[in-house]
Amino acid sequence: MNLQQLEYIVALDLHRNHVKAAEHCHVTQPTLSMMVKKLEDELEVKIFDRTQPLKPTLAGEMVIARARQILQEVKNMREIVKAEKETLDGEYRLGVIPTLAPYLLPRFLNDFLEKHPSISFSVVELQTNDIIKQLKMNRLDIGILVTPLDDKEIREVPVYYEPILVYTSDNLKYFHQEKVDAKSLTQENLLLLEEGHCFRGQVVNICSTKGRKVHHQLNYQSGSFETLKGMVDNNYGYTLIPEMAVNLKNKHVKRFVSPEPVREVSLAVHQGFVKEALIVKLREAILKSIPAHFKKNEKYIRVKWH
């Protein structure tokens, strides 16, 4: 038995004529005739009485009724899958890393929720590894974080590329350069975020003065860019900072020489996440809210963080 045979008998019951039923199913009359007969052979029951006018047998009536129901359920299955992918309605749990949340969320979240009143978000600020864990445990639906993650269970949807800048005190050489060369960076005087932030990993990757261990006069690690900026503003050291976290008119801010290091900001979902439309809409909303030059660009170098 197969689903086509069921379609054939339903069509044949509808049209009571092999030729018309075959047309209905977009096959030729012999195909339909043979498949109907094959089903009858398998069930060992005549479904149709071939004398004119053609009509189902008593047993056939029952078989056809079941066939209708089965086909309906197949249809339902397809529609459920489709709806699950297309519909946006629902409550979603969003995890955002701390180095993105305060700068990115205000840019698009209100607009987005106003535009889609049937959607609601509950947002939590978590570090990357925690977001990944929670996504896998299905305690989060979507993450906004920095990729690549290299985790097969997690699907990454890149959204934008945010340049990483130097934020330097005015008593360092960088302050007097128009653009900074990554190779010239030293670990000396470098202020870092505390352990756990992926951005810290990126900074370390950019400033890797391989092997050469440096003793710092001050080892200060902060949980936020704002603290680090305050340190720098008060005449100590430099730090790296993503573009959205600073005011570009600030004289302490220096761009890197091309190719600029960037962080790839992505949406992350579990592989089983099916609401494709939500991902697409969310991505569009974010893209519309950020500076135009954040889009993918071959002059950028994506910096890994692990």
Place this chain on the structure above:
Amino acid sequence: MNLQQLEYIVALDLHRNHVKAAEHCHVTQPTLSMMVKKLEDELEVKIFDRTQPLKPTLAGEMVIARARQILQEVKNMREIVKAEKETLDGEYRLGVIPTLAPYLLPRFLNDFLEKHPSISFSVVELQTNDIIKQLKMNRLDIGILVTPLDDKEIREVPVYYEPILVYTSDNLKYFHQEKVDAKSLTQENLLLLEEGHCFRGQVVNICSTKGRKVHHQLNYQSGSFETLKGMVDNNYGYTLIPEMAVNLKNKHVKRFVSPEPVREVSLAVHQGFVKEALIVKLREAILKSIPAHFKKNEKYIRVKWH
């Protein structure tokens, strides 16, 4: 999508292992893997998360649940058909021709109904053509009559072959013969059932003295063998009569010389009739109730009646 793919994902959900699921479905592992993937491609949704341990995705859970239901309904369909064929329970409308009813029914009907308390019959005595009509209109379920009918809508299930005998008055030559030769029969002195009985047709076929029209001194047509026998017993003419309608010890009864003419007694149902078991059981009950020599025999000649 096809039913096997649904079976594959249900088995895979059950075993959470491609190899075991494949064994369960009696196919090889690559077959199952590929078919599952094919279904995923068609639905455009990942059904399983292949990281270990293997488990369904959220959307997959829904798809699998539907698949289970669909397969269950397919099973139901098969079982309904089977039950419809196998189950005997029910009320059946039986049509029996008048030349069989009084001799055959008493032989098996009571026993049969006692043996199958869940079956009930309502019996009506009708001539062949009426039984056929009623079967076609679904106003009768089963007929017991003489075949062949040559009607495609009606399915004939031959049961037994009943010899046709001569019943002669003692003033005719036949009375003095041990066995009668059909070729020696004349239409003269022949007593017939009235028009409409199929047995009349058989008698005419046996006694066809082609073309030679005979004027009868008496043209007497009766509705029952009992009346005809009474006529013969009172010294007038002869008639033909089925074996079950006479006492073989009666000296007026003569067998034909071999090959004996017989009437084929059959069950008749509409082609759509599905209760196969009922037909089988009914046939067995009848066969057990009749003389052993009524079974099919190459020494018999089946006499048509139309």
Place this chain on the structure above:
DNA sequence: TTTAATTATTAATTTTATCTATTGAACTTT
């Protein structure tokens, strides 16, 4: 790092559905 277990890939094979063309059977119309 090996080993074992699990899933994916490939190429060949078999099975199946499907098509075209034709035949056969049952009605209609002439």
Place this chain on the structure above:
DNA sequence: AAAGTTCAATAGATAAAATTAATAATTAAA
């Protein structure tokens, strides 16, 4: 009755598909 018409069945050829065996690539476990 003969010819035409409609309808379903049959046969042979073709294309599509599922399936397999063999093997590779992963992943987990020891």
